[in-house]
Amino acid sequence: MTNGKRQCRPGTSATSIAMAALAVVLSYMDGEVLAVCPNMCNGHGECGLENVCECETGWDLVADCSLKECPTGVSWGSKAYEENTAHVVMECSNVGVCDRVTGSCSCPSGYTGSACQRLACPNDCSGRGTCATLGQAAEFYGVTRYGGVGSFVYTNWEADMVMTCICDWGYTGGDCSLRMCPKGDDPVTTLQESPRVAMTVNATDGVMEGNFVLTFQGESFAFPANATQFDSTDCEAAFEGLGNLEDVTCSRGDVGAEGGATFDIELVAFPTFPHQNNVFSHDGWPGLDAFSCDAANITGATDPVCKFTVLQDNNLKEYEFCSRRGICDFETGRCDCVDGFSRANCDVSESQITEDLDADVLELYTTLANFTGNVLYLKTERESSSYFNLIKAASEGENTFVLAGDGTLRMYKVRELF
Ligand SMILES: *[C@@H]1O[C@H](CO)[C@@H](O)[C@H](O)[C@H]1NC(C)=O
Ligand SMILES: *[C@@H]1O[C@H](CO)[C@@H](O)[C@H](O)[C@H]1NC(C)=O
Ligand SMILES: *[C@@H]1O[C@H](CO)[C@@H](O)[C@H](O)[C@H]1NC(C)=O
Numbered sequence: 001m002t003n004g005k006r007q008c009r010p011g012t013s014a015t016s017i018a019m020a021a022l023a024v025v026l027s028y029m030d031g032e033v034l035a036v037c038p039n040m041c042n043g044h045g046e047c048g049l050e051n052v053c054e055c056e057t058g059w060d061l062v063a064d065c066s067l068k069e070c071p072t073g074v075s076w077g078s079k080a081y082e083e084n085t086a087h088v089v090m091e092c093s094n095v096g097v098c099d100r101v102t103g104s105c106s107c108p109s110g111y112t113g114s115a116c117q118r119l120a121c122p123n124d125c126s127g128r129g130t131c132a133t134l135g136q137a138a139e140f141y142g143v144t145r146y147g148g149v150g151s152f153v154y155t156n157w158e159a160d161m162v163m164t165c166i167c168d169w170g171y172t173g174g175d176c177s178l179r180m181c182p183k184g185d186d187p188v189t190t191l192q193e194s195p196r197v198a199m200t201v202n203a204t205d206g207v208m209e210g211n212f213v214l215t216f217q218g219e220s221f222a223f224p225a226n227a228t229q230f231d232s233t234d235c236e237a238a239f240e241g242l243g244n245l246e247d248v249t250c251s252r253g254d255v256g257a258e259g260g261a262t263f264d265i266e267l268v269a270f271p272t273f274p275h276q277n278n279v280f281s282h283d284g285w286p287g288l289d290a291f292s293c294d295a296a297n298i299t300g301a302t303d304p305v306c307k308f309t310v311l312q313d314n315n316l317k318e319y320e321f322c323s324r325r326g327i328c329d330f331e332t333g334r335c336d337c338v339d340g341f342s343r344a345n346c347d348v349s350e351s352q353i354t355e356d357l358d359a360d361v362l363e364l365y366t367t368l369a370n371f372t373g374n375v376l377y378l379k380t381e382r383e384s385s386s387y388f389n390l391i392k393a394a395s396e397g398e399n400t401f402v403l404a405g406d407g408t409l410r411m412y413k414v415r416e417l418f
């Protein structure tokens with residue numbers, strides 16, 4: 001342009017006239033163009049060259065800028081464009097219908113978000129859970145695990161689209177509507193072991209400072225990386241501080257120069273009322289991937305790791321609903337124990353049953369020669385009364401011996417022996 005002006009300056013007056021004429025023609029054409037652009041671009045665009053509307057962003061679906069476009073999202077369904085690759089970005093995520101006046105997506109039921117780009121959680125998780133994307137749910141396990149098991153971040157196409165309920169502790173089901181019953185060890189199966197894992201913290205160089213953060217089935221604690229500051233007692237207390245573990249024993253091995261050590265961890269008992277839900281649950285063996293460790297906070301050492309290995313994962317005690325000796329009512333969360341079993345989780349056998357012909361069904365004894373206590377002491381908070389018995393014995397339903405609550409003794413067939 002600047003160049004052009006310089007070239008024009010020495011021109012004749014004829015050239016000036018021609019230029020002026022051209023300007024008039026151009027301005028005339030400009031007016032013509034405005035007049036023939038379709039529907040004057042509906043106020044959502046400007047009329048450009050060749051009578052084409054230059055629509056505002058979001059209005060260029062049709063030539064006259066009259067239809068609004070809707071928000072876009074990763075399509076739920078579309079044609080794959082490479083091997084195992086699909087889900088291009090499309091309007092209303094290719095599942096909703098666009099309202100061309102308002103530019104908002106109308107989503108089919110079960111889909112939500114401005115571009116129908118997310119699934120809705122069923123029943124809003126019944127008010128008993130958190131609605132999370134798959135990506136968020138993955139974070140519940142700890143996004144980054146240094147040297148631990150199962151290091152991962154979830155980034156598949158539906159990571160931010162598919163929603164799932166993460167139920168509050170004690171609730172389960174896709175919509176968190178089910179109450180979990182008490183769990184326990186089946187009292188009938190005996191001679192079983194508790195799960196045991198070894199946890200090794202270590203580094204290749206330097207001395208570890210800072211904290212590891214341990215996560216077990218969605219619950220966490222931080223512990224000092226310098227194992228000198230985390231002995232067996234500390235370890236036990238830390239694990240038992242988790243709501244999903246009741247009784248733990250922990251034994252620390254020698255502490256190395258890097259501050260590392262190996263801990264032998266036995267999960268002796270899990271709580272009767274489970275700290276479990278639809279994503280964190282097990283029946284006695286939580287699995288090695290239930291443990292993870294974050295070393296992001298460790299300084300002073302190279303390649304800090306926190307690894308877990310299995311020490312005992314077979315012949316394990318059960319941790320099942322109603323201890324397998326009752327039926328769980330998932331509406332009330334209560335066990336209906338079968339006959340002969342009791343307690344909230346049915347883990348106690350009410351009677352000792354024997355199949356030996358000549359066995360003692362119940363034997364109480366003391367081995368102390370100087371014993372001065374009671375071998376059997378029956379106590380009641382009720383005052384002395386004939387309305388209850390302290391002892392009752394019967395054969396085939398017929399009383400043979402009764403010691404009533406007021407001290408009355410009835411023996412139904414007293415025979416003189418001497
Ligand atoms: C580890 O902890 C022990 C006990 O607190 C301390 O004496 C030792 O200096 C620590 N090691 C390092 C390298 O910080
Ligand atoms: C920690 O790593 C060092 C160096 O690799 C090694 O010598 C030491 O035995 C390890 N300690 C433990 C407890 O694994
Ligand atoms: C590291 O641990 C300290 C002390 O527990 C804490 O204040 C800090 O936030 C942690 N940093 C990271 C990155 O986790």
Ligand SMILES: *[C@@H]1O[C@H](CO)[C@@H](O)[C@H](O)[C@H]1NC(C)=O
Pocket residue numbers: 369370
């Ligand atoms: C038991 O009694 C004997 C004597 O009868 C006595 O020598 C012994 O010390 C007592 N043992 C205990 C533990 O009291």
